[in-house]
Each structure stands twice: as structure tokens, then as C-alpha cells.
Amino acid sequence: MKLDSSTLSLVLVGKFSPGDFSIESFVKTHSIGDEDAAQARYEAFVRDQVCDIRFHWGKFAVVDQKLVIEVNEAPYIRASDLALKCLRELSQGAVVRQMGINYQAFFAANSEERDAVGRRLVPPKNWGMWGNQVAESLNFGISDPRHGGMTAAALRQGKPDDRPAGHIDARVEPANRDSVWGVLVSINDHYEMPKGRDGKLVPDRTATGTLLDALEEAFDKSVARSIEIARQIMEAT
């Protein structure tokens, strides 16, 4: 199964001011180049509430509690750079409480290959007699409504050493993208701040500073790790 396409999205959760962001403000702060600006277009814009911009390489979208940057072609570091530009320069009052560096890889796969992935990751025989029924149903044609199998598999790594709190989740499921059937591997590399010893949240400024520093330090490593996780999952199958 070959990698068909991949996407990187950076999701920040906290408090944001959508009014601070626009194609014009990006141009003014040199957050994007002239060509990017010329090709950019709003997918949604509601003043002070929503800003959703499409670029040739991805998108930027923000509402008051979430900011999302998605990049669908290399270099993915664009996501991190634009986020840091936005939050350290354009909109310095923003608060970040959680961060997800999310990598998705879509592998084109025919029905046999998809079934093989499903059997490997979620062996029906481990699901009792009902699982055996599902295993037998794999013999029906893919278009046969009786054909069953894995719908999703997910695994979580608890708090890695490189962050105050968080986890790494991997999820595998069949998917269709642009009329191509295949397997979608999604990696969510999640960072957040733990509560203090008194059970209270750390101050906004501390959380924001720590998470943005983590973004700057960890982005490349996160992407490389996620690419490798996806590769290993698919090679193991």
C-alpha cells in the first residue's frame, strides 16, 4: 500500500481573538508572501467571530476557542511558523491551553488490503463467537452488505517525557478520499498543561508560553515521529 496523501494540522485550544486575523493582517506582518496573499481566499469571515482562509498549501481557521492551521504539502513547518507568528506577534493576548499536532496519512488500498489491515490490527477471533461470524463475513464481496470487519482501531501512548502533560493517539480506519478507497492513519500528538498541586489551572500566560515553546521545540520531532508511527503501523500489516 502506497502513501497517497498526507496532511498536517495544528490545533490550538484556548482563547483567541478572530478579529486580529485576516489576509491583510498576515500581509502586514509578513506572515505570508505576496503570492500566497494573492491566491488566498476567505472560506468564511464573520468579523470578530470567524476567520477561515484557504491557501494553496492549506488553510487557516480561527474562532474564539480554537485555532487550526492545516498544511497539505511540505514543508509542514509552515503550520508552526504561522501559529507562532500569529500568537507571538499578531495577537499577543491569545491564550493556549492545549495543542494538537495532528498528522494524517492516507494509503490507497483495495478491499483485500483493507481487510488484511483490519484482520491484523483487530483480529476478529479475539472477539468471541461473534468475532468468528465477522471473520467469516469477510468472505463476502466488498459490496455485499454482509461484509464486515474493522471500522477503526486506536491506541494511546500516555504522557511522553517531552511535555508537561498529554498523550499520543494513533487511529487507523478505512476511508475514502477523492473516490479512492484506502486506509487512513491519524496521529494526534497532544500537549497540554497539567493542573497545579492545588488542583488549579496554571496561569494563562504560563500555559501559553510553555505550550508555544513546546511547539517551537517539538514540531519537527513530532512530525517525524508521527510519520514513522504511520509507516510502522502500515508496514506491520
Added chain:
Amino acid sequence: MTGTALRAFREENPSALAAIPAVPSSATVTESSLSGEQTAAVPDLANWSSSAGDLSVNMAAVSRIAAASITDIESPKNQVVAEWHGMVTELLESNFVAELQGILGVGVRGAIEEAVIPIDEVREEDRGLLEPGAFFRLCVNNAIRSDGKTRRRFTDVVFRRLPAYRRDELEEAAERGRAIARAIRVE
């Protein structure tokens, strides 16, 4: 993503987001993909209510809509096969010299190399960023055709647009420097 969720959203928000294009039936994407749903333990944005005329918008729905349509806009299906982190060390007449650190790719990742790159390879919009000390990424990509076959291979030099120095962070760093210098005895 089916058309059902989109239609439901449109019914809830008839006046907002009129610019959102309709999702062609071919652009089907699984619900589990992409933005935001995977950062858990947060206010469940998928269930924000929004009513007709209310300008608050369900961001998750916006994201899903964006996800649903992103693949049928002209987003290229490029696959990166090699990527380096680069720093400009010197400008020559028609080239620049850079230190590179390999990030991705067989025989690339982890390598420390030096490069001479024609200035022509730098996009016009990035030429103003080209100076010693500037950071960039060098990528080699395969552009994939809709039938899955490689259309062409190309290199891309993309200069990074990093945050500007802030006065307060520079002053804090300068104060640290002064404190260190004060602590050093010199003879």
C-alpha cells in the same frame, strides 16, 4: 462526511457562511479526520448550538465543511520525499551558501551538509527574506496525478517566516547577558 450533516448545518445557519460551497457527492471524508476533534477534554465544540441569524458559528462544522471541500479545490497531491532544514550562511552573486540538516528522506534524515543553491530557486515573494542567518526548508516533492502516478518531481525552497523579535524578550535576554557578564571575573 455525508451531505446530511452539511444540510443540517445550513438549515441551522441560513444567513451565515453563504460562501461555503456545496459538497460534491464525490468528496467523501471520514468524520474522524482532521481538525480539532482529536484534542480531547475540551469544551465539546461539536455540540455548540447555533441558531438562524446568530452569528456564532459551530467551528467543528466549519472545519468539517472545510475538510470536506478541501480535497476538491485545487489542492495538489504532493508527496515530500526529502526535506532539509537550512540556514543561509553566505550570499554570492547568483547563488547562496547554506548549512543544511536533513529532516526527512532516505539518506537525508540526520545528515549535516552544505549546499550551494541558485538564487533563481527562491520564489520572488521570498527574495526579501534571503540574507545570512535566514532559515528555510528545502523540499523535494513528487507531484501526484489523479491516477496516482507521479506527474513530476520538483524541488522547493521555502523561506520561513518567523516571529519578529519582541522588545521585552530581547531586553530580558540582554539583562541575562549583563548578569552573566557581571558574574564573570576578568583579569
Added chain:
Amino acid sequence: MLHVGGGRWVVVDSCVESSASSSVSVAELYLRALDVELESDVDMIVATHWHDDHILGIARLLDQSKRAQFACSAALSQAEFAEYVEQMGTGSLATDGAKVREFAKVLRILGSGERLPLKAALESRDLRSWPGSQMPHGERCLLRSFSPSDLEYQRFLQQVAAMRPTPLRPKRSAVRPDHNLAAVVLHLQFNTCSVLLGADMEIHQNPRRGWAAVVAAATAGEALAASVNKVAHHGSINGFLEEAWVKLLEAEPLSVVTAFDRLPDSRKLPTRADVSRMRARGRLFQTSPHAASRIMTRDPAVARSLRESRIELRELRGELGMVRFRRRIGPSANQWSVEVQGAAFECQ
């Protein structure tokens, strides 16, 4: 590296093996291989200037050498430079140009309060002396600096000021400043012989700058003509002053030069002409040949794509070599013996 006698060592500059990813300096590896106790036997570590091919691994070496006094250009001990280092060293950008962080670590070690004072090198300054009574060979040993001049000191600080990051400018890496003229030229003198270490010093039209200023300082200081010479600036024509060879060196000194390899290939040093010029004045040794620029083995499609874009990419992997000069110090006439190891060789 200088062994002045009685198991006392001075380390001048630092480098790491090009293939190694660690920060352990070649000096540390060499000294430990000789069972030298870094913690007690290294008396001084000198950073002649701040170029990255001279300071890699120096922070760890200093940290290990607890009794060593650190010496560098007086300008590098000033607050202006410390501020610059701290400002440029923040953030996590992966390619640390000019190795600002290496020097930041050095300054922090020195500022920890547990070290001897930093010895500021300027022209005509005694950095360290070892009385003859303390040395088994009975000769006094004196390490002096003959640069930078006051003028270069001021110019370097002006250069640092010009390089300082300013608010609202995008973040950049520190780049290799052009401050060879502010490098520390060292002279190690015994009663009967001496050694000249030229760092990356260059010539300049202004007689108060560059080699001309060094010659003036050394002459005024009655420096003994050296019989061993570490050639300045990788043997380049920019690092050569006839007057320096005539006044500061014996006739036919033993000279050693280190190669400098950077793309494009036309800039490699020393050139054939440089080698001929130096060989005309005595025996010449080179610590390693020019790095065999290795084209990384990678996906042929990637290699082709780079070629089509006329992008030249090379891993510059140098080999490690050593030239060792040894001489018995004492009243009777002695000669230097020369030993080459690893990739080092005598230039023919």
C-alpha cells in the same frame, strides 16, 4: 595543544570530529588517551576567536577542566557580547549558526563563581607563566598574546552592536562574523625556543591592524623568533605577511597548517600556490587533506531532482589528523622531532 612541561597543559581552540554528533572535543579525547587528568592538569584553555571551527566542544572541555583558566579576546568578555549571545541563543531553531550557544555555555560556566577569572587577551599581554623552578626542565615558560589590538577590540564590539537583533525584525540565526583581525595570536616562549600560533589572523593595509600590528607588538615585546609556526588562516594569501615570517620566525621554521573546506570548491584553503609559498620557507605539515566531499547516498530520484535544479549538496567529512612537535627543553641544543598521525602528512 601545548605541553609546557611537568604535566602542565594548555589547550588552544577546540574542534569535534566531523562525523561525530557528540560535543566531545578532539582535545579531550587526546588528553584522556594520554591519561591526562583534565580536572587538574589543564592550566589554560584559549579561544582564539569565535568561529565555529575553533570552538566546537570547548564548553564541555572547560566544564571538565575544573582548574583551567579560560582566555579569550578581551572583547568576548564584555557585557555587549554576552548580551548578544543571550539574545541570539534563545529559541530552538535547529541550525545554530556560529555556535552562539556553545559560547553562551562558556560564559555561564565562567559566571558560575567557581572558576578562575577569565584572562582577557589583548596585544602584548602575558596570559600565563610557569616559573623555571616549578618545571622539570628548569626553564621559565611564558604564554603571551600579541593581539587583538585596542583598535580591533573596539571594532569587534561595534560589529557585535551592528549584529544585535532588533525588535520587529524576524528571527535569524547568528552568522559567522568576519573578525579574523580580532583573533588572538599566541606566542609560547621558553628560554631557548618558542612557538607562534597565528590563529586566523589576516593582513590589513592599516599598520595598526592585522599582522602588521602583531609584528609591532611582538617586536616591542622582544619575542624570541619561533621555530614552530601554526600557520595563520589556513595558509591563505590573506593570512600571509612576509615581515611576520622574517621577524617572528626563525629561518626555516617547522610549520603546520589546517585545511579549510567550504563550498564552492574554489574556496578551499590552502591552495597549491599557498602550499608552495609556505614550503619555500621551511618544512610544512598539513593536519588533513581537503575533505573528501561526499555526496550522500540517497534516493536517485532525489539526487536527480537536486541536479536538475542545479543545487549542489555535499556532506563535508574531514578526516582527523595530528601533527606533533616534540623537543627536549634545556640548555643543550635540541631539535624538534615531528610525528604525523592519522590523516596528517608532510607537504611535498
